[in-house]
Amino acid sequence: MTSDSTASVAAGGAPKEAQPRPGARRRHGPPGEPRAIAYLYILPGFVVLTLFLLAPLAYAVWLSLFEWDGLSPGTWVGLQNYVDVLTDPTLRAPFLHALVLVVFFSLIPVVLGLLAASLLMRSTVRGRGIFQAVVFVPQVIALTVVAVAWKRILAPDGPLNDVLRAIGLDGLARGWLGDPDTALVAIGIVGTWLGAGLCTVLFLAGLSRMPRSVYDAARLDGVGFFRETFVISLPSLRNELAVALTLTMVAALRTFDLVYLMTSGGPGGATAVPAYEVYMKSMRQGEVGTGVTIALILAAFIMLLTVLVNRIPEREER
Amino acid sequence: MNESRIERSVTIVVLALGTVAALFPIAMIIASAFLSDNPNESGIVWTNFATAWDQGHFSTYMRSSVIVTVSVVILATALSCLLGYAFGTMRFRGSSVLFYVLLLGLMVPNEAIVVPLYYQLQELGQTNTYQALIFPQVAQSLAFGTFWMRAYFRGTSRELVEAARLDGAGHFRVLWSVLLPMGRPAIITMVVLFSMWTWNEFLLPLVMIPSNEDLRTAPLGLTFFSGQYTGSPSLLAAAALIVALPMLVIYLIAQRHFIRGMTEGAVKG
Secondary structure (H helix, E strand, O other), rough: OHHHHHHHHHHHOOOOOOOOOOOOOOOOOOEEEEOHHHHHHHHHHHHHHHHHHHHHHHHHHHHHEOOOOOOOEEEEOOOOHHHHHHHHHHHHHHHHHHHHHHHHHHHHHHHHHHHHHHHHHHOOOOOHHHHHHHHHHHOOHHHHHHHHHHHHHHOOHHHHHHHHHHHOOOOHHOOOOOOOOHHHHHHHHHHOOOOOOOHHHHHHHHHHOOOOHHHHHHHOOOOOHHOOOOHHHHHHHHHHHHHHHHHHHHHHHHOOHHHHHHHOOOOOOOOOHHHHHHHHHHHHHHOOOHHHHHHHHHHHHHHHHHHOOOOOOOOOOO | OOOOOHHHHHHHHHHHHHHHHHHHHHHHHHHHOOOOOOOOOOOOOOHHHHHHHOOHHHHHHHHHHHHHHHHHHHHHHHHHHHEEEHHHHHHHOOOOHHHHHHHHHOOHHHHHHHHHHHHHHOOOOOOOOOHHHHHHHHHHHHHHHHHHHHHHHHOOOHHHHHHHHHEEEEOOHHHHHHHHHHHHHHHHHHHHHHHHHHHHHHHHHHOOOOOOOOHHHHHHHHHOOOOOOHOOHHHHHHHHHHHHHHHHHHHHHHHHHHEEEEEEHHHOO
């Protein structure tokens, strides 16, 4: 290192390059300098992104303006597909089902995670590390496998009904996925199973940043568990809450694998969700325009929710 | 602080219930994979795995899944590092607009693009190919990867980078020899996430591989298997375990590291 360049760093100026390369028009600034070279770094990524994400997205918008069966030439229908999806009750129903799933995939897991995390934070019980690792496991397994397992649990002769019969609630036992009244809720329960661990892990991580003395002080003041949870834990978890809500809500709205494998949208359309309809309409029923329109409305919905939820954290940083 | 005895018991019950609830479905699958479908036959049965593997063509499906996952992880990681480096350490014209484009990529679900992509690729004769499985998945992963790596690069020490520059290192050398080795924890977390997303992806292979059975990925193969073997819960359980096992193993190996990285990164990013 030359003393000259050291001095320039010390003076707060941009360091000069120790060995200027022949042909380099200007000095080689450190990363952070305005440099056209950045484009070279982002080019490959943006090529892939453009070809496989942005172009299909633009094509989706184009396709949504047609009535098309995927084979013969399509018919221009303008915004009719959008009008149909928003006004036809059978096309609108999947979106309402998705909202029900948001409750089970997102809201219930967030509440459960919050309660579990703050209970564990108050406690000196050991084994929190193992618990964290274990409750995260559902996130790791392919949903196709999850579907296989839960289909068995919810079957007419499955463990859930065995338990109900064992405790004398025979009247409640049923084929959970085959009953139009319970099928959607049954899929929702799988979603709760998926999301609760994720939320707990996120909240535990957030709470462990809090000084323990805060809890001790609260305890001294005689603050009870629920007040502590909602007055002390919850406000300090704004960031984690936004992350947990985003991840679980998006998962709820995008539900496809579970429905495809567990109920095929049935019985009687009771579990038809948008992502499933996108697939059925576009790939199976020759209504590509309608399918793509559902997909775009779903995407818009997801974007809107993501933006809204991520306003929760106060932007103190940056 | 003393916790009351009641509260301590409640905590222990919650821990136990949570553990049982999280593991029960998996434990059930494991248990039934080792049992015979014939109620008269008792004891542990190992043949279910071999039977499921052979009859379900899982050697083909697993090979396909491994090829796709490894390709996606390598490509997506490399491109994310390049993108994150540029967005995290350099200032350039249009960077904020391009960043918003990436933000779009983070929010657009693949349900929205898989159908138009299918028809585009079909026109080019590219459906039923590995690239139809690999590149869309790379594109889906890039937005997250860029955010993730950008956050890492922003947090790196400027003094260190400047010292390296003074020693004559070019920007690529700074990236390759200084910043990437230091960023191993962040990169490992990202690699684990990319692997899981790719391995577990279902809709994309379902749509992109309409007819070539050899290219079916493991989760897709499982659904065809479950359609054929509805009468054999043990075989289905064995097949499900075969599909889930690679990611469970990766998770167990990376777990400690991974949960920390994920929770920190999720909040930071």
